[in-house]
Amino acid sequence: MPSTLSAPAPSAPAPAQLDVASELLALLRDTTTEPRPDVQLEALTLAVAADLPVLLWGEPGIGKTAALTQLAENLGLPLTTVIASVHEPSDFSGLPVIGDDPAVQGVPMAPPDWAVRLVRAGRGLLFLDELSTAPPAVQAALLRLVLERRIGSLRLPDGVRIVAAANPRASAADGWELSPPLANRFVHLQWVHDHDVVVRGLGGTWPRATLPQLDPARLADAVDLARRAVCGLLAGRPALVHRLPAGETRRGGAWPSPRSWEMTLRLIAFATAAGSSRDVLSLLVRGAVGDGPGLELLAGLDRMDLPDPEDLLADPEAAVLPERGDLRQAVLDSVVAAVRSRPEKSRWDAAWTLLVRAVESGAPDLVVVPATTLASLRRDAWDVPEAIEELAGVVALSRRADRAAARTAPGAKAGR
Amino acid sequence: MTGAADTADAAPGAGGPSEAEPGGAAPAAADSDGDSDRGLDLDKLYAARLQAARARPYVATALYALHAVPSRQVPTMAVDRHWRCYVSPGFVDRTPVEELAAVWVHEVSHLLRDHHGRSDRVARQQGLTGRAERLRMNIAADCEINDDAFGDGLVTPEGAVLPETLQLPEGQLMEDYLRQFRLGPQFGHLSWLDCGSGADGLDRQWDLGRDGAHGLSAQERDAVRFRVAQGIKGRPGNAPRQWQRWAEEAFHPPQPWRDLLGAAIRSAVSGSGAGEDYSYGRPSRRSSALRGTVLPSLRRRPPQVAVVIDTSGSVSDAELGGALLEVAAICRAVGGRRDLVTVLTCDAAARVVGPLCRAEGIPLVGGGGTDLRRGFARALRSRPRPDVVVALTDGQTPWPSDPPPCRTVVGLFPRPAPPGTPCEDDPDYRPDEPPQWARVVTLG
Numbered sequence: 001m002p003s004t005l006s007a008p009a010p011s012a013p014a015p016a017q018l019d020v021a022s023e024l025l026a027l028l029r030d031t032t033t034e035p036r037p038d039v040q041l042e043a044l045t046l047a048v049a050a051d052l053p054v055l056l057w058g059e060p061g062i063g064k065t066a067a068l069t070q071l072a073e074n075l076g077l078p079l080t081t082v083i084a085s086v087h088e089p090s091d092f093s094g095l096p097v098i099g100d101d102p103a104v105q106g107v108p109m110a111p112p113d114w115a116v117r118l119v120r121a122g123r124g125l126l127f128l129d130e131l132s133t134a135p136p137a138v139q140a141a142l143l144r145l146v147l148e149r150r151i152g153s154l155r156l157p158d159g160v161r162i163v164a165a166a167n168p169r170a171s172a173a174d175g176w177e178l179s180p181p182l183a184n185r186f187v188h189l190q191w192v193h194d195h196d197v198v199v200r201g202l203g204g205t206w207p208r209a210t211l212p213q214l215d216p217a218r219l220a221d222a223v224d225l226a227r228r229a230v231c232g233l234l235a236g237r238p239a240l241v242h243r244l245p246a247g248e249t250r251r252g253g254a255w256p257s258p259r260s261w262e263m264t265l266r267l268i269a270f271a272t273a274a275g276s277s278r279d280v281l282s283l284l285v286r287g288a289v290g291d292g293p294g295l296e297l298l299a300g301l302d303r304m305d306l307p308d309p310e311d312l313l314a315d316p317e318a319a320v321l322p323e324r325g326d327l328r329q330a331v332l333d334s335v336v337a338a339v340r341s342r343p344e345k346s347r348w349d350a351a352w353t354l355l356v357r358a359v360e361s362g363a364p365d366l367v368v369v370p371a372t373t374l375a376s377l378r379r380d381a382w383d384v385p386e387a388i389e390e391l392a393g394v395v396a397l398s399r400r401a402d403r404a405a406a407r408t409a410p411g412a413k414a415g416r
Numbered sequence: 417m418t419g420a421a422d423t424a425d426a427a428p429g430a431g432g433p434s435e436a437e438p439g440g441a442a443p444a445a446a447d448s449d450g451d452s453d454r455g456l457d458l459d460k461l462y463a464a465r466l467q468a469a470r471a472r473p474y475v476a477t478a479l480y481a482l483h484a485v486p487s488r489q490v491p492t493m494a495v496d497r498h499w500r501c502y503v504s505p506g507f508v509d510r511t512p513v514e515e516l517a518a519v520w521v522h523e524v525s526h527l528l529r530d531h532h533g534r535s536d537r538v539a540r541q542q543g544l545t546g547r548a549e550r551l552r553m554n555i556a557a558d559c560e561i562n563d564d565a566f567g568d569g570l571v572t573p574e575g576a577v578l579p580e581t582l583q584l585p586e587g588q589l590m591e592d593y594l595r596q597f598r599l600g601p602q603f604g605h606l607s608w609l610d611c612g613s614g615a616d617g618l619d620r621q622w623d624l625g626r627d628g629a630h631g632l633s634a635q636e637r638d639a640v641r642f643r644v645a646q647g648i649k650g651r652p653g654n655a656p657r658q659w660q661r662w663a664e665e666a667f668h669p670p671q672p673w674r675d676l677l678g679a680a681i682r683s684a685v686s687g688s689g690a691g692e693d694y695s696y697g698r699p700s701r702r703s704s705a706l707r708g709t710v711l712p713s714l715r716r717r718p719p720q721v722a723v724v725i726d727t728s729g730s731v732s733d734a735e736l737g738g739a740l741l742e743v744a745a746i747c748r749a750v751g752g753r754r755d756l757v758t759v760l761t762c763d764a765a766a767r768v769v770g771p772l773c774r775a776e777g778i779p780l781v782g783g784g785g786t787d788l789r790r791g792f793a794r795a796l797r798s799r800p801r802p803d804v805v806v807a808l809t810d811g812q813t814p815w816p817s818d819p820p821p822c823r824t825v826v827g828l829f830p831r832p833a834p835p836g837t838p839c840e841d842d843p844d845y846r847p848d849e850p851p852q853w854a855r856v857v858t859l860g
Contacts, residue, residue, distance in 0.1 A: 277633070277635075278633065278635045278636070279634055279635045281635075282634075282635040282638065291667045292667060295638065295639065295667065296642075296646075298635065298638075298639055299639055299642060299643060302639055323630070324480075324481060324483075324630075324632075324636075325479075325480035325482070325483070326477045326478070326480040326481040326640060326643075328480075329476075329477075329480050363458075363462050363465075363480075363484075364459075364462055365463065365465050365469070366480060368466055393459070396459075397459060397462060397463045397466060398463075398466065400459075400463040400513060401463045401464070401466040401467040401470065401517075403513075404463065404464065404467045404512070404513035404517060405467050405470065405471065405514070405569065407512070407514050408467075408471075408514045408517075408570060408571050
């Protein structure tokens with residue numbers, strides 16, 4: 001048997017084999033793309049467009065680099081990848097070069113070639129990979145690059161955007177974590193793979209994200225909204241302005257500071273101008289200031305979306321109440337609160353009209369508490385409006401719940 | 417969830433037709449899903465929700481965010497991951513209002529506690545597939561909810577799965593329960609149990625899916641959960657302990673202490689001043705290209721680690737053994753040779769046990785009270801001087817007043833010391849908090 005194996009066919013020399021191999025490789029590379037909404041990529045694109053440094057956190061091998069390649073293609077930017085962990089601090093702070101007379105001319109700090117090329121091109125996407133496995137001294141040098149955009153004696157032009165990637169601490173076998181100052185300069189995006197996308201991609205069809213477009217007509221409104229949202233939150237919650245991460249769990253992640261709030265402001269404006277969904281904005285905001293403050297900001301934005309109680313009271317017949325129960329209840333509560341703050345007969349009547357509309361168009365149990373409160377605001381001179389007849393069902397509902405609650409009382413339970 | 421098909425005995429006095437409102441005014445507009453809602457007693461369902469919201473005001477927001485969908489395929493009530501609540505009209509008809517209220521709270525608890533996401537994670541980690549495993553997750557999730565969901569204004573629905581049904585202790589998490597029981601014939605009566613894909617992550621045929629009407633997006637779900645958590649944290653007195661724990665951890669799940677301790681020690685032994693960093697001790701490999709310039713080079717100097725172990729009577733051997741093995745493994749992983757790791761035991765006095773050669777073979781002698789200050793002093797006196805001190809303790813000790821001249825990691829065994837417990841000898845004695853200059857990881 002060995003003899004038949006050992007004799008290679010003379011008609012198939014090695015180069016031909018390689019040609020066949022490249023044919024096979026070409027077939028494997030031959031994939032198509034399909035449009036698919038991608039929240040992660042949209043968030044990344046917006047942050048890059050807003051000229052904020054982004055840090056992608058993700059397990060090795062889940063397509064961070066592939067996403068970056070696609071982004072660079074879409075933005076029409078040349079991609080420069082630098083593996084931070086294999087470089088020395090002097091690669092980012094500049095290599096000292098001795099000139100003729102150091103005493104007169106000083107020692108210039110020469111930038112590496114990729115930086116020179118980036119500056120010459122004037123635009124590009126700089127991808128700093130493996131950031132978390134870079135030694136602390138390298139991270140310190142990167143701080144200057146990320147914040148001041150300086151490499152040695154060069155300054156990166158405004159057209160250059162910076163994206164970094166890091167492995168989470170759990171999977172980094174031998175990693176340093178980011179120092180809080182460096183972490184605070186990034187928008188942190190958690191990069192996870194979508195099972196369906198991977199399976200379909202390996203089958204030959206990769207997704208092609210449709211990227212957000214900034215709408216020139218919405219710029220002014222977007223800035224206004226962003227300022228109102230951030231200032232509205234921070235005015236009421238001064239503790240959120242600056243809070244260093246405490247405890248081991250939150251080290252190396254996003255945390256709120258005036259710097260990251262300014263980043264948030266910019267991100268809200270960009271997401272609004274691009275008409276992005278709340279999901280995208282949620283990723284961005286939580287990535288800039290952390291989960292807790294980010295969620296509070298988003299809750300504030302949700303409230304800003306709700307109709308103004310004064311508008312509703314001014315024209316109750318035309319009012320459109322939110323469909324979702326919890327939001328609708330928040331609106332009704334705010335209407336009753338508005339009447340309480342300035343009780344007038346006409347406003348009181350308008351509020352009843354609104355409650356009737358709410359009962360006609362949605363779940364009646366939401367109306368019970370606002371109706372009870374509104375009834376308690378009645379002044380002696382005010383007649384009960386006719387519309388209140390429509391709320392009889394609500395009263396019955398409330399009584400029914402009362403009876404059920406009474407049966408639930410400890411004594412009643414024994415009988416069951 | 418509440419199976420109990422036969423509640424005929426409870427029906428007449430409870431939610432019977434006697435109290436059905438004349439005129440009905442059933443708000444069909446809310447559920448204009450065609451003819452499928454024929455027969456669903458929405459008034460009764462909403463009265464139950466009102467009672468649930470009154471009994472548990474801190475989950476009211478979440479209750480109102482649920483969208484009720486009539487479905488004849490669900491056995492009782494079930495939720496999906498997009499916060500829709502599928503309701504069987506027959507179940508509503510035969511179940512009293514107060515029991516429906518308890519079911520509302522139960523179902524919304526599945527969603528608030530992210531049981532579908534957690535089930536998916538467990539399934540992925542442990543390679544669990546199939547319906548039976550998902551049923552097991554559903555049962556474990558029910559146990560997590562039911563041990564403190566009822567009572568205090570809510571009845572316990574018939575057939576609710578309690579930890580004691582499985583002969584398990586109360587107050588644990590779904591993941592803990594899941595480890596402790598297997599499905600068997602004794603659980604045959606639970607096989608009908610079905611809280612939907614919102615409870616165990618397995619898609620059901622009745623689910624309307626991601627694109628169906630009235631679903632909540634991921635961000636909206638987070639927003640609702642956040643508002644509920646904030647409400648509980650704002651008035652912690654009203655919510656039971658389990659809910660308070662949930663509110664604390666909803667958006668900051670505790671990380672496994674192994675990862676945290678590992679990260680803390682890694683960053684301590686590899687920080688500048690220890691281990692691998694740039695030094696001028698040797699010329700850089702690039703110096704030949706730049707004559708006349710001295711460049712630093714990356715040098716690896718294995719770090720000296722001193723482990724100070726609190727061997728006072730209050731720390732159990734099992735705790736110490738586990739933590740010590742962990743430290744040894746981490747030091748090995750970061751390249752420290754074993755002979756560079758020194759172990760000291762410390763109670764009221766400190767003694768050096770010697771280099772860490774076999775972690776499991778270290779004699780840990782001690783007992784009584786602790787004074788970690790002696791342990792620190794002893795560790796810092798040793799030669800060569802340690803780059804990192806790792807202290808494993810229960811924290812019931814005085815701490816050094818000044819930060820030691822090296823990095824410090826404190827592994828803290830949690831002790832639920834109720835504030836105000838007086839010490840026998842000195843009623844004013846309070847154990848000090850671990851100092852600010854140390855990185856503190858709570859173990860176990």
